[in-house]
Amino acid sequence: MHFEFDQSAPLYQQLADQLAEMIFTGIFKEGEQVPSTTQLSQELNMNPATILKGMNQLVDQHLLEKRRGRGMFVLPGAQKQLAHQHREAFYQDYVASLVTEAQRLGIDEEQLLALIKRGYQNGKA
Amino acid sequence: MEKLKVQTITKRYGRKVILDAVSFELQPAKIYGLLGRNGAGKSTLLNIITNRIFANQGAVMLGEQNVNNNQASLGQFYLMSEAELNLKHTKIKDLFSGAELAYGNFDFENARRMLTAFKISEDQTLAKLSTGLKTAAKLTVALNVNADYIFLDEPTLGLDANHRELFYHELMRTYGERPRTFVISTHLINEVQQLLENVIILDRGKIIVDEPVIDLLAKAYEISGPSNLVDQYTHGLKILTSHNFSRIKTVTVVEKLAEQRTLPDQVKVDHLDLQKTFTALTDGGNEGE
Numbered sequence: 001m002h003f004e005f006d007q008s009a010p011l012y013q014q015l016a017d018q019l020a021e022m023i024f025t026g027i028f029k030e031g032e033q034v035p036s037t038t039q040l041s042q043e044l045n046m047n048p049a050t051i052l053k054g055m056n057q058l059v060d061q062h063l064l065e066k067r068r069g070r071g072m073f074v075l076p077g078a079q080k081q082l083a084h085q086h087r088e089a090f091y092q093d094y095v096a097s098l099v100t101e102a103q104r105l106g107i108d109e110e111q112l113l114a115l116i117k118r119g120y121q122n123g124k125a
Numbered sequence: 126m127e128k129l130k131v132q133t134i135t136k137r138y139g140r141k142v143i144l145d146a147v148s149f150e151l152q153p154a155k156i157y158g159l160l161g162r163n164g165a166g167k168s169t170l171l172n173i174i175t176n177r178i179f180a181n182q183g184a185v186m187l188g189e190q191n192v193n194n195n196q197a198s199l200g201q202f203y204l205m206s207e208a209e210l211n212l213k214h215t216k217i218k219d220l221f222s223g224a225e226l227a228y229g230n231f232d233f234e235n236a237r238r239m240l241t242a243f244k245i246s247e248d249q250t251l252a253k254l255s256t257g258l259k260t261a262a263k264l265t266v267a268l269n270v271n272a273d274y275i276f277l278d279e280p281t282l283g284l285d286a287n288h289r290e291l292f293y294h295e296l297m298r299t300y301g302e303r304p305r306t307f308v309i310s311t312h313l314i315n316e317v318q319q320l321l322e323n324v325i326i327l328d329r330g331k332i333i334v335d336e337p338v339i340d341l342l343a344k345a346y347e348i349s350g351p352s353n354l355v356d357q358y359t360h361g362l363k364i365l366t367s368h369n370f371s372r373i374k375t376v377t378v379v380e381k382l383a384e385q386r387t388l389p390d391q392v393k394v395d396h397l398d399l400q401k402t403f404t405a406l407t408d409g410g411n412e413g414e
Contacts, residue, residue, distance in 0.1 A: 003239075005319070007396055007398045008396070009396075010339055010343065011319055011339075039302055039303040044319070046297070046320070048297075048301060049155075050319065050339070070225065103286065
């Protein structure tokens with residue numbers, strides 16, 4: 001388990017994103033317990049209120065559930081939901097910025113499509 | 126546990142006003158950063174709260190009780206500071222028994238575990254330790270003393286990077302086990318940023334920030350780009366610092382940016398970390414005590 005933080009976004013948001021990624025990649029499996037606020041606080045030397053705020057984001061997104069007195073657990077269907085979210089974000093995060101950058105560099109649509117094809121060919125090798 | 130209320134505290138030395146009608150509240154079981162440049166009045170404030178020196182005006186209240194000369198209330202406060210009571214032959218274990226005597230229920234077991242981690246023996250004499258190990262010994266007392274409000278004035282003085290990490294870890298550990306209020310006054314802002322829930326910034330004797338770190342950072346920005354575009358975009362905002370390099374202008378602001386402000390392509394808006402926010406807000410401050 002490895003977390004990394006920078007100044008790009010609030011800490012609780014980065015924590016939520018990274019926990020979500022760990023759920024997506026199966027480090028924390030559906031139905032399993034994730035580390036407690038206290039454990040994460042000590043592991044990351046981070047204020048537990050920040051951790052809780054991050055975790056609550058995942059509760060709001062129905063990725064985690066609180067079980068009273070026991071802790072936080074990954075909800076069934078979390079992985080599938082995250083896969084769906086990743087696909088939704090794919091256009092915004094990659095395609096839209098790819099087109100913007102291509103325009104900045106004077107690469108036209110045809111050239112960009114050719115580059116994407118080249119990427120596919122290299123990917124096969 | 127009750128709230129601690131600092132009410133319009135003013136402290137003067139001669140004609141010099143060190144604290145100017147300072148008011149704020151500390152909630153139970155939260156971790157605060159008390160930040161300020163040298164000479165801003167941090168240590169004076171902590172000394173007044175813990176009744177070591179007296180204010181010219183104002184009061185410190187724990188719940189409904191004025192803490193001034195009130196032993197029951199003061200028994201809830203512990204201040205770790207640079208000040209040396211340096212009795213020549215005081216051993217670390219004497220500090221432990223002193224804390225037990227004054228506050229009761231000192232956590233000897235955890236204190237001994239921490240000392241081992243710092244690689245100090247409780248039979249060592251305080252005066253013979255290096256600055257860093259002295260700090261480590263004092264921290265060990267501060268994190269194991271039985272009080273609801275713990276004030277740490279420069280708790281990393283002389284600590285090497287490994288020992289600072291250890292301190293941050295031990296703080297989170299003891300806070301997790303028994304939540305109580307910690308007020309950390311330090312210049313190592315980047316290092317403590319993620320330990321804090323709230324931040325209080327003191328600038329030339331006045332409180333200029335008192336809010337959750339998350340809320341402060343959410344409105345702290347650095348805006349950079351071609352001069353004229355930056356000026357256009359930041360029109361009407363209070364510019365805290367401004368820096369020109371070649372044709373690029375970089376300014377900092379700490380206030381909410383209205384959604385309707387349209388961001389020109391060549392202008393970049395980044396969030397500031399706590400240290401940069403602090404320096405932007407206190408840049409007019411004086412240096413030296």
